[in-house]
Structure formats: structure tokens, C-alpha cells
Amino acid sequence: MNISQASKAAALPVKTVRYYADVGLVAAQGRSDAGYRTYSDTEIRKLIFVRRAREFGFSIEECRELLGLYQKDDRTSADVKQIATKRLNEIKQKQRELQSLHDDLSNLVSACRGDNRPDCPIIDYLA
Amino acid sequence: MNISQASKAAALPVKTVRYYADVGLVAAQGRSDAGYRTYSDTEIRKLIFVRRAREFGFSIEECRELLGLYQKDDRTSADVKQIATKRLNEIKQKQRELQSLHDDLSNLVSACRGDNRPDCPIIDYLA
DNA sequence: CATAGGGTTTCCACCAACTGGAAGGTCAAG
DNA sequence: CTTGACCTTCCAGTTGGTGGAAACCCTATG
Numbered sequence: 001m002n003i004s005q006a007s008k009a010a011a012l013p014v015k016t017v018r019y020y021a022d023v024g025l026v027a028a029q030g031r032s033d034a035g036y037r038t039y040s041d042t043e044i045r046k047l048i049f050v051r052r053a054r055e056f057g058f059s060i061e062e063c064r065e066l067l068g069l070y071q072k073d074d075r076t077s078a079d080v081k082q083i084a085t086k087r088l089n090e091i092k093q094k095q096r097e098l099q100s101l102h103d104d105l106s107n108l109v110s111a112c113r114g115d116n117r118p119d120c121p122i123i124d125y126l127a
Numbered sequence: 128m129n130i131s132q133a134s135k136a137a138a139l140p141v142k143t144v145r146y147y148a149d150v151g152l153v154a155a156q157g158r159s160d161a162g163y164r165t166y167s168d169t170e171i172r173k174l175i176f177v178r179r180a181r182e183f184g185f186s187i188e189e190c191r192e193l194l195g196l197y198q199k200d201d202r203t204s205a206d207v208k209q210i211a212t213k214r215l216n217e218i219k220q221k222q223r224e225l226q227s228l229h230d231d232l233s234n235l236v237s238a239c240r241g242d243n244r245p246d247c248p249i250i251d252y253l254a
Numbered sequence: 255c256a257t258a259g260g261g262t263t264t265c266c267a268c269c270a271a272c273t274g275g276a277a278g279g280t281c282a283a284g
Numbered sequence: 285c286t287t288g289a290c291c292t293t294c295c296a297g298t299t300g301g302t303g304g305a306a307a308c309c310c311t312a313t314g
Binding site: 129130131141145159161162163164 | 290291
């Protein structure tokens with residue numbers, strides 16, 4: 001399989017597949033005579049795994065760890081859970097921040113008449 | 128006022144104040160004989176304004192626009208409200224995404240025993 | 255067999271919004 | 285006069301890619 005086949009199979013852009021190879025996250029199986037990267041089902045599965053992990057917001061380094069655990073049959077679910085819990089806590093933290101931002105900005109936007117006069121509670125708040 | 132005084136007054140790192148000057152967001156009032164940036168109350172107020180806007184997640188470019196409106200006495204509150212509404216919608220969108228991520232990951236983490244055995248619903252989901 | 259089109263390679267640059275650090279000039283105190 | 289705390293510029297690195305150029309490769313068609 002060439003890189004574009006792999007990228008389609010994994011639902012990732014070609015550039016991204018190449019990038020993952022560059023950073024040593026998912027290496028190609030090998031190279032053709034012409035120097036083309038070749039991919040087999042094993043690598044496709046890893047690429048899909050990484051795509052899903054990235055969709056959860058795991059960093060490249062975390063994906064590397066998760067991928068390591070995925071491939072290690074003597075992993076412990078505790079190790080996996082620990083990484084996932086960390087990410088979950090980050091998400092919760094971000095949610096709290098966004099909620100607070102949302103509430104404040106929402107109040108300001110509601111209080112702003114949005115007409116052609118200059119007085120504006122949003123500007124007042126920022127100043 | 129030297130840059131470190133300004134940075135304290137605006138509650139921003141020195142590096143950031145210098146960066147804002149570099150990108151033309153908040154220029155220093157001038158330079159001393161030795162070439163030191165000087166800041167007056169006007170610039171401090173702008174720096175504080177930008178810090179607050181950044182805390183809301185407005186981009187540098189949006190801060191530039193807001194700062195322009197802040198300084199323009201014939202602004203319309205409609206212009207301000209439009210920028211703020213755009214940002215508010217981005218926040219809402221991000222909240223929806225995070226909520227979905229949270230729910231999914233939370234379910235997986237709950238379902239994972241986190242013991243020393245290898246079977247793990249998180250890995251299963253990603254694979 | 256030449257050539258046109260696609261696919262592939264490497265490498266370099268860019269995005270946002272800083273941050274860290276090096277090398278060197280400045281200033282005030284002791 | 286020296287020491288230490290400032291300040292300056294400039295370059296590099298961060299995250300996770302993306303865009304593009306120059307050049308090589310492969311296949312199909314005329």
C-alpha cells in the first residue's frame with residue numbers, strides 16, 4: 001500500500017501520515033524500490049488508533065504512550081486509565097474555564113445594545 | 128516608566144509586553160536615551176485592555192480591532208457586539224465539542240477497571 | 255517510444271502567541 | 285570600580301500539522 005492508500009484507509013491526510021512517520025509515531029512498514037513508503041494493515045490499524053486518540057485530544061506524546069500500551073499485551077488497564085483520567089481532568093478543567101468565559105461574555109453581549117451609539121458595556125468591562 | 132514597571136502595572140510578563148510592541152498591538156510611548164522603551168498611563172491602559180480581551184480568548188487580531196474601537200469615540204456598539212458575538216459563538220461551539228468528548232471519555236474511564244490486567248475498554252474503543 | 259498526468263520524495267517555510275536564552279549595553283548603589 | 289539588576293536585539297523552540305517547490309517515479313495513451 002502506498003501512502004495515499006494508507007491515508008484513505010485511515011481517514012487521515014497524506015501530509016499527516018508522513019508527519020506521524022517523521023516524528024516516529026507510526027513508521028511505515030518499509031520502502032519500495034523507488035523509495036515510496038509502504039503500509040500494511042498493521043500500520044493502518046495504528047494510524048486509525050492514533051486518529052481516534054487525537055480526536056479525544058490526546059497529545060502526540062500521549063498517543064505514543066497509548067500506542068505502546070496498545071501493542072503491549074502485558075499492559076495493565078491501570079496504566080491506560082491513568083492517561084485517560086489525566087486527559088479527562090484536563091477536559092473538565094477546560095470546561096470550567098469555558099463556562100466561566102461563556103457566562104461573563106454572554107452577560108456582556110446581552111447588555112450591549114448593538115446600535116450605532118458608542119457606549120458599550122463590553123468596552124467598559126475591558127477598559 | 129520602564130518596561131518592567133509597565134509589565135507589573137498591566138499584570139503581563141515583560142516578554143509579552145515587548146511582543147505586543149513588536150507586533151504593533153501596543154507600541155511603547157517612546158524610547159529613553161539608552162534605547163529603553165518607555166510607557167505612560169495611556170499605554171498601561173491599553174495593555175490592561177488587551178490582557179482582559181486575551182483572557183476572553185480574543186485573538187491578537189481581534190484585540191487589535193477591539194483596541195481600535197476602544198480608542199475611537201465615534202465607534203458603534205454594534206461593531207463591538209459583532210466581534211464579541213463571534214467569540215461567544217466560538218466558545219459555545221467549543222463547549223459542545225468538549226461536552227461530547229467529556230461524555231464519551233468519561234464513559235470509557237468509568238468502564239475501565241484500572242487494575243493490573245490488560246483488557247481495557249479504552250484501548251478497545253481506540254483500536 | 256515519447257510524453258502527460260498523477261503520485262511520491264525531501265526540504266523549507268509558515269501558522270498563534272508567546273517563551274527561553276544568549277550576547278551585550280545601561281544604570282544605580284556601595 | 286565593580287556588582288547586580290535592568291534593558292536591548294536576535295534566534296530558536298513550542299504544538300501539530302499544512303502549503304508549496306523542485307525533482308523523481310509510474311502508468312497509460314497516442
